[in-house]
Amino acid sequence: xxxxxxxxxxxxxxxxxxxxxxxxxxxxxxxxxxxxxxxxxxxxxxxxxxxxxxxxxxxxxxxxxxxxxxxxxxxxxxxxxxxxxxxxxxxxxxxxxxxxxxxxxxxxxxxxxxxxxxxxxxxxxxxxxxxxxxxxxxxxxxxxxxxxxxxxxxxxxxxxxxxxxxxxxxxxxxxxxxxxxxxxxxxxxxxxxxxxxxxxxxxxxxxxxxxxxxxxxxxxxxxxxxxxxxxxxxxxxxxxxxxxxxxxxxxxxxxxxxxxxxxxxxxxxxxxxxx
Amino acid sequence: xxxxxxxxxxxxxxxxxxxxxxxxxxxxxxxxxxxxxxxxxxxxxxxxxxxxxxxxxxxxxxxxxxxxxxxxxxxxxxxxxxxxxxxxxxxxxxxxxxxxxxxxxxxxxxxxxxxxxxxxxxxxxxxxxxxxxxxxxxxxxxxxxxxxxxxxxxxxxxxxxxxxxxxxxxxxxxxxxxxxxxxxxxxxxxxxxxxxxxxxxxxxxxxxxxxxxxxxxxxxxxxxxxxxxxxxxxxxxxxxxxxxxxxxxxxxxxxxxxxxxxxxxxxxxxxxxxxxxxxxxxxxxxx
Numbered sequence: 313x314x315x316x317x318x319x320x321x322x323x324x325x326x327x328x329x330x331x332x333x334x335x336x337x338x339x340x341x342x343x344x345x346x347x348x349x350x351x352x353x354x355x356x357x358x359x360x361x362x363x364x365x366x367x368x369x370x371x372x373x374x375x376x377x378x379x380x381x382x383x384x385x386x387x388x389x390x391x392x393x394x395x396x397x398x399x400x401x402x403x404x405x406x407x408x409x410x411x412x413x414x415x416x417x418x419x420x421x422x423x424x425x426x427x428x429x430x431x432x433x434x435x436x437x438x439x440x441x442x443x444x445x446x447x448x449x450x451x452x453x454x455x456x457x458x459x460x461x462x463x464x465x466x467x468x469x470x471x472x473x474x475x476x477x478x479x480x481x482x483x484x485x486x487x488x489x490x491x492x493x494x495x496x497x498x499x500x501x502x503x504x505x506x507x508x509x510x511x512x513x514x515x516x517x518x519x520x521x522x523x524x525x526x527x528x529x530x531x532x533x534x535x536x537x538x539x540x541x542x543x544x545x546x547x548x549x550x551x552x553x554x555x556x557x558x559x560x561x562x563x564x565x566x567x568x569x570x571x572x573x574x575x576x577x578x579x580x581x582x583x584x585x586x587x
Numbered sequence: 588x589x590x591x592x593x594x595x596x597x598x599x600x601x602x603x604x605x606x607x608x609x610x611x612x613x614x615x616x617x618x619x620x621x622x623x624x625x626x627x628x629x630x631x632x633x634x635x636x637x638x639x640x641x642x643x644x645x646x647x648x649x650x651x652x653x654x655x656x657x658x659x660x661x662x663x664x665x666x667x668x669x670x671x672x673x674x675x676x677x678x679x680x681x682x683x684x685x686x687x688x689x690x691x692x693x694x695x696x697x698x699x700x701x702x703x704x705x706x707x708x709x710x711x712x713x714x715x716x717x718x719x720x721x722x723x724x725x726x727x728x729x730x731x732x733x734x735x736x737x738x739x740x741x742x743x744x745x746x747x748x749x750x751x752x753x754x755x756x757x758x759x760x761x762x763x764x765x766x767x768x769x770x771x772x773x774x775x776x777x778x779x780x781x782x783x784x785x786x787x788x789x790x791x792x793x794x795x796x797x798x799x800x801x802x803x804x805x806x807x808x809x810x811x812x813x814x815x816x817x818x819x820x821x822x823x824x825x826x827x828x829x830x831x832x833x834x835x836x837x838x839x840x841x842x843x844x845x846x847x848x849x850x851x852x853x854x855x856x857x858x859x860x861x862x863x864x865x866x867x868x869x870x871x872x873x874x
Binding site: 329332333336337339340341343344346347350358359364403404405407408410411412414415417419420423426430432433434435436437438439440441442443444445460461463464467468471521524525526527528531532541544545553556557559560563564567568570571575 | 597599600601603604606607608610611614615617618619621622624625673676679681683687689690691692693694695696697698699700701702703704705706707708709711713715718719722751804805808811812814815818819829832833836837842845846848849850852853856857860
C-alpha cells in the first residue's frame with residue numbers, strides 16, 4: 313500500500329517545513345510582540361535588569377505620551393494628513409486610472425512610463441523645494457502642505473493600481489449597460505464602481521498607510537503641526553526608553569489594523585505597485 | 588443610444604487624466620525644476636557648480652556617500668537572496684502557506700520609524716537581548732550597540748533592521764514571478780527525469796531572472812533613500828545621503844546644500860536606472 317511506503321520521507325519533509333515555518337514566524341512576529349510588551353511594561357520593571365519579561369503593566373506611559381508630550385496632537389495631525397492624502401489621491405487618481413484602463417489613446421504608454429518613472433525616483437528629495445513653494449503658498453507647516461506632498465508621492469502608484477483594478481472589471485458590463493440606455497458615466501457609477509470597490513477601497517487604505525508611515529517629507533514640512541513619525545523623530549528619541557517603545561507601538565498599530573482588513577488585496581497591490 | 592461623436596471620443600481620456608497630470612506637473616515637475624535652481628545657483632546668485640564644490644570639500648559628504656554605499660552592499664544582495672529563498676519556500680504551497688504569507692507581509696505595513704524602535708527595543712542596553720543573555724549567564728555586563736563610537740555595531744543593527752523590514756517587499760515581487768511560471772514546464776521536466784536541482788537551474792532561475800533583476804534595481808534605488816532607521820538608531824554618527832539632506836534642510840536651514848544633496852541622490856538613481864535599462868535591455872519594465 314502506497315501509504316505505507318512513503319510516510320518516512322513525507323514526515324521528514326513535513327517536519328522540516330514546520331521547523332522552517334516556525335523560524336519564519338518567530339523572525340517576523342518577535343519584534344512586534346516584544347515592542348507590544350515593552351509599550352505596556354511599567355518603567356520599574358523595564359529598568360530591572362534581571363527581569364527579562366516584565367510582570368507589571370501600566371497604561372501610564374500612554375497617558376504621559378498623549379498628554380505630556382502632546383503626542384495626541386501629532387496623532388491627530390497624522391490622521392488628518394493621511395485622510396486628506398487618501399481622499400485627494402482617490403479623487404484625482406480614479407479618472408486617470410479609468411482613462412488608462414479603458415481607453416487607447418496616443419501618449420498612453422508615455423503616461424504609464426511617467427508613473428513608473430516617478431516610482432523609481434527618490435521623491436523625498438522634492439521635500440526641499442516643496443517647502444519653499446509651500447512657504448510662498450502659505451501652506452508650509454500645515455496639514456495641507458503635508459497632504460499635498462504626500463498625495464504627489466502616492467499618486468503615480470495609485471493611478472497604476474487603479475488602472476489595474478479597473479481593467480479587472482470587464483468592459484462588457486459597461487457596454488451592456490450602455491445598450492440599455494445608460495450613459496457611460498452612469499454605467500461607470502452604477503456598475504463598474506461597485507464591482508471595483510473592494511480593490512479601490514483597499515488601495516485607498518494603502519494610500520492612507522503610506523502617508524501615515526511617511527517620515528522624511530513629513531519631518532521637513534511640518535514644524536509646529538507635526539505628524540506622528542516626525543514627532544517621534546524629533547522628540548521621542550530624547551525621552552526615556554519606555555516612552556520610545558510606547559510611541560513605536562502607537563505608530564505600528566493603526567497601520568497593522570488597516571492592513572489586516574485589506575490583507576486579501578495586499579499582495580496584489582504590492583505586487584502591482586512594485587513590479 | 589450610444590452616439591458619441593468622433594470628436595468627443597478623442598478628448599475624453601485626456602480630460603480624465605488632466606487633473607492628475609496638472610497635479611503631478613505642479614507638485615513633482617515644478618519642484619524638480621526648483622531643485623535644479625537651488626543646486627546650481629550659488630549663495631551669491633551665480634550659476635555654476637559652486638555648491639557641488641562646497642560639498643566635495645566637506646568630509647561629511649564623502650562619509651555619507653561611503654556609508655550609503657556600504658549599506659547598499661551589505662543589505663541588497665542579502666535581501667534579494669533571502670527574499671528569493673522565502674519565495675521559493677512559500678511557493679511550495681504547503682498547508683497553511685497563506686497564513687505564513689500574511690505574516691511575512693506584516694512589515695510592509697510598518698514605517699521605518701516603527702521598525703527602528705523595534706530594533707532599539709531588542710538591542711538597547713536594557714533591551715530584550717541583553718536581558719536575556721545576562722539572565723542566562725552568557726554575559727555579565729550589557730553589550731552596547733548604540734552610542735558614540737559604536738557606529739560599527741549600530742551599522743549591523745541597522746542592516747538587520749532593514750533586512751527585517753524590507754525583505755517582504757522583494758519577497759512579494761519574486762513570489763508573484765514564481766507563481767506565473769507554468770506548471771507545464773515542470774511536468775515536461777518530470778517526463779525527462781530532471782532532478783530538483785536541474786529543474787531549479789534550468790526552469791525556475793531563468794524564468795525568474797527578470798524579476799530578480801527588477802528587485803535588485805528597485806532595492807538598490809530605495810537604499811539611497813534610507814533615512815528613518817539610521818537617523819533613529821545612530822543619529823549623525825553614521826551620516827548617510829538622505830540624512831544629510833534632512834540635516835542641511837531642517838537643522839542648518841541651508842536649502843541650497845540640501846537641494847544639492849538631493850540632486851546628487853536623484854542623479855545617482857537616474858544613472859543606475861539608465862545603466863540598468865540600457866545594459867540589460869529588459870522588456871519587462873514596460874507595463
